[in-house]
Amino acid sequence: MNIVVFVSGGGTNLQNLIDRIADGYLSDVRICRVIASREGTYAQTRAENAGLPVSIVSRKDFSDMEGYDETLLQLLEHSGAELVVLAGFLSLLGPRVVERYRNRILNIHPALLPSFGGKGMYGLHVHEAVLESGVKWTGATVHFINENYDDGPILLQQPVPVRQDDTPESLQARVIAEGEHPLLPEAVRLVTRGRVRIVGNKTLIDEEAEHPDS
Ligand code: GAR
Numbered sequence: 001m002n003i004v005v006f007v008s009g010g011g012t013n014l015q016n017l018i019d020r021i022a023d024g025y026l027s028d029v030r031i032c033r034v035i036a037s038r039e040g041t042y043a044q045t046r047a048e049n050a051g052l053p054v055s056i057v058s059r060k061d062f063s064d065m066e067g068y069d070e071t072l073l074q075l076l077e078h079s080g081a082e083l084v085v086l087a088g089f090l091s092l093l094g095p096r097v098v099e100r101y102r103n104r105i106l107n108i109h110p111a112l113l114p115s116f117g118g119k120g121m122y123g124l125h126v127h128e129a130v131l132e133s134g135v136k137w138t139g140a141t142v143h144f145i146n147e148n149y150d151d152g153p154i155l156l157q158q159p160v161p162v163r164q165d166d167t168p169e170s171l172q173a174r175v176i177a178e179g180e181h182p183l184l185p186e187a188v189r190l191v192t193r194g195r196v197r198i199v200g201n202k203t204l205i206d207e208e209a210e211h212p213d214s
Helices: 012-022 042-049 065-079 095-100 123-132 170-191
Strands: 002-007 032-034 055-056 084-087 105-109 137-144 154-161 196-199 202-205
Touching: 002 012, 002 042, 002 065, 012 032, 012 042, 032 042, 042 055, 042 095, 065 095, 084 170, 095 154, 105 170, 123 170, 137 170, 154 170, 154 202
Parallel strands: 002 032, 002 084, 032 055, 084 105
Antiparallel strands: 105 137, 137 154, 196 202
16 A cells, blocks of 8 residues: 655654564555655655655645645645555645545544644643643554544554653653554554544444464
């Protein structure tokens, strides 16, 4: 299955997908394009090092959402995207892209949604808010997107404990290592193997056992 991965930053989630394709866990997945929200991210370097085609599409280069939306739609169509993965992507997608790829766009969020999501809740801001709130658990969520920030049917969640001596940086590192990195390839594998159904705002996962070598 052809996937397009959207990135905005360091690209550890992108690298993780590249590695899991290489080691055979995502044997039937091919990243056909990486779309970065600005020039010069380390995610772009990672993509280029892996020989993947990269496009830069910045929301700020467009005067309105319509032009941005149309450009991304064309790019996705021409790339042959069958699934879109937002792997640390910080812009809101336009309504035409969301509609055309409904239930085919996954997002990874560094908290247990619906807590600590929404506009402005990205990167370290999420972990600062988690520490400020005093919750004992945070984690990672993979969900299908809709028109709103960090909304849409939840596919997988992985809890991660908050430690008393955590800083936003230490918590972010643990959520990425223990939450996001195991979760995102698992979510992509479930979807690309046709094991996910969406009913209303819920996902149903076909628990059918897989062959151990598959
Ligand atoms: C990840 O922690 C991801 O969950 C977060 O940005 C980081 C990107 O890291 N995404 C959001 O906050 C989206 N709301 P990466 O570039 O190293 O994969």
